[in-house]
Amino acid sequence: MLITYLAICTQFLLLVQSLEIASIVHPCPYADTVNITDGLRHKDGSYSYAGVVIPTHLMAEYNFKVIDGVEYRAPKHLRGCVCQLKPCISFCCPNDWIFNAATWNCTRPDLIRPVSHVEVTYRNRSVDQLKIQEHFVIRTELGCRNKFVDKKHESFWQWDLYENGTLWRDERLWNTDEYCFTPLEHKPSVWELTPLNCERFQRGYRVWIYAICSIIAILINIFILSLLGSVREARKSHYGQLIIYYLLSVIVGDSLLVYLALKNPMNLTHEACRNIGLLAYLFIMLSFCFLAYCSFDFLQKFQLKSIRNWLRKLSYFILIILIIGLRYLVAFAQDSKIPKHFKPGIGEDYCWFDVRLWGILIYYYCPIFLLLIFSIVCCIRAYFAIYQLPEDTHYILGTQLKVMKIHFYAFSGYLIGVSGVWLREIIVYIMARMREHFFIIDFWSGICILGLAIAGFILLLGRNMHVKTWWAINVESSQTDLSVINARVYKFDEKGDLKSPDSPYQPTVTSL
Ligand SMILES: *[C@@H]1O[C@H](CO)[C@@H](O)[C@H](O)[C@H]1NC(C)=O
Ligand SMILES: *[C@@H]1O[C@H](CO)[C@@H](O)[C@H](O)[C@H]1NC(C)=O
Numbered sequence: 001m002l003i004t005y006l007a008i009c010t011q012f013l014l015l016v017q018s019l020e021i022a023s024i025v026h027p028c029p030y031a032d033t034v035n036i037t038d039g040l041r042h043k044d045g046s047y048s049y050a051g052v053v054i055p056t057h058l059m060a061e062y063n064f065k066v067i068d069g070v071e072y073r074a075p076k077h078l079r080g081c082v083c084q085l086k087p088c089i090s091f092c093c094p095n096d097w098i099f100n101a102a103t104w105n106c107t108r109p110d111l112i113r114p115v116s117h118v119e120v121t122y123r124n125r126s127v128d129q130l131k132i133q134e135h136f137v138i139r140t141e142l143g144c145r146n147k148f149v150d151k152k153h154e155s156f157w158q159w160d161l162y163e164n165g166t167l168w169r170d171e172r173l174w175n176t177d178e179y180c181f182t183p184l185e186h187k188p189s190v191w192e193l194t195p196l197n198c199e200r201f202q203r204g205y206r207v208w209i210y211a212i213c214s215i216i217a218i219l220i221n222i223f224i225l226s227l228l229g230s231v232r233e234a235r236k237s238h239y240g241q242l243i244i245y246y247l248l249s250v251i252v253g254d255s256l257l258v259y260l261a262l263k264n265p266m267n268l269t270h271e272a273c274r275n276i277g278l279l280a281y282l283f284i285m286l287s288f289c290f291l292a293y294c295s296f297d298f299l300q301k302f303q304l305k306s307i308r309n310w311l312r313k314l315s316y317f318i319l320i321i322l323i324i325g326l327r328y329l330v331a332f333a334q335d336s337k338i339p340k341h342f343k344p345g346i347g348e349d350y351c352w353f354d355v356r357l358w359g360i361l362i363y364y365y366c367p368i369f370l371l372l373i374f375s376i377v378c379c380i381r382a383y384f385a386i387y388q389l390p391e392d393t394h395y396i397l398g399t400q401l402k403v404m405k406i407h408f409y410a411f412s413g414y415l416i417g418v419s420g421v422w423l424r425e426i427i428v429y430i431m432a433r434m435r436e437h438f439f440i441i442d443f444w445s446g447i448c449i450l451g452l453a454i455a456g457f458i459l460l461l462g463r464n465m466h467v468k469t470w471w472a473i474n475v476e477s478s479q480t481d482l483s484v485i486n487a488r489v490y491k492f493d494e495k496g497d498l499k500s501p502d503s504p505y506q507p508t509v510t511s512l
């Protein structure tokens, strides 16, 4: 199934690539264009805008706009590649209006302070005050909603504007469409022209709810894992083995996601950011594979088909290789020339999938959805296979049927929980997309992750018969053992009485 999915994905990428080649009608990147509807039209079809003459081959009609790297629908309008003819500079607000960080929109200031000059850094590192109107073409487009304003830190006020309109700030270059200038009050009644970038990092109670819930969920999962891992019977059974692999993948994947949620991508190197995101992707996809394998395993067992041990090991290996392949496919899609909308966006503005793009649906939610459908179909077929078993079946491939059934029902319950949570996640994403509302972290996801961990505790651990038996023998009976030892110490001569044949457990000193 994974192979077919990979094939479909590749086909899709090729299709998108060919579509893009067919639709090159735009003469230059959107970042270099200006809305020239207000320009002056000459007889030969060229336009004059802000003193620049734009020849016809550098103009086109656009029916979209790009804000912070994402395309949005927009009424048809004429744009010209003005920035390729003269450097552009962006302002957040038109005319003498200023960006108001409190109301998050443009307002007319009480006192108009015209700004006419800006400090420009030349390639030879010399700095000069330049008249904006003369050196640059001014663009006014409001840009992203989440503008980053941090007046308190001195680093916010430090930036270099190069003569080509590129901005150097926070140790990186920002293109002309990635910032906008506005006057801001630096010190009381000292106004400075300041560039604003888009905020890519969220703080606040939503992030904390998400992080705390996830951390508790990870701790619960670690507890389940360590108990399952320490009980020999559970560890050796195929079911226990798969659940252990599943929990391991979930723990690593969730930990990486929490780390990324709490870490500002600006403080990570590009390589670290990208690799942590891809690693989280690898482990989360792996966890769904193990769930699917577990359902498939139940189906095989109830159909009385045994998988040979070497085949089982080989299939784990192939599964892991396939998922690593998927991870490289995602990395490849990120580096390829497909339209930005179909890229995953890992390691670009965010270290995880960029929710503003469709990539998260294609590379993340779709495979997860398919794997869950596969798991559910296997479980349903396994359920009906139970009724096909011969009447007198008590053992299936060496395991008690009763135990198998309890494990199967518990696992199915857990699987329904996982499917519900992820279906909700996908629906929320699609609805938010339709409203063009992009959140970075949805704290309900954290609460759902915690709910799943609790469900895992009850269903995967509490209903695991191997663990239950172990618990009954080693924990619940240890009190009995203690009295046995005491009795031995105080009534040394009566040792025969203690090992009465109807005692349910053989007292063992080692269990202390
Ligand atoms: C382009 O400019 C015209 C004239 O100022 C304006 O009416 C129109 O809304 C602008 N279009 C976009 C998409 O910004
Ligand atoms: C900006 O927002 C404030 C408060 O939301 C509102 O009163 C004001 O009218 C808005 N200004 C513009 C120009 O939209």
Ligand SMILES: *[C@@H]1O[C@H](CO)[C@@H](O)[C@H](O)[C@H]1NC(C)=O
Residues within 6 Å of the ligand: 122, 123, 162, 163, 164, 165, 166, 173
């Ligand atoms: C603009 O100039 C800076 C410094 O000279 C350079 O690093 C950058 O690549 C240039 N950007 C463009 C788009 O030419």
Ligand SMILES: *[C@@H]1O[C@H](CO)[C@@H](O)[C@H](O)[C@H]1NC(C)=O
Residues within 6 Å of the ligand: 122, 123, 124, 125, 126
């Ligand atoms: C740096 O270059 C600019 C423009 O290229 C020039 O006007 C200026 O004089 C140069 N400064 C120095 C110190 O060479």
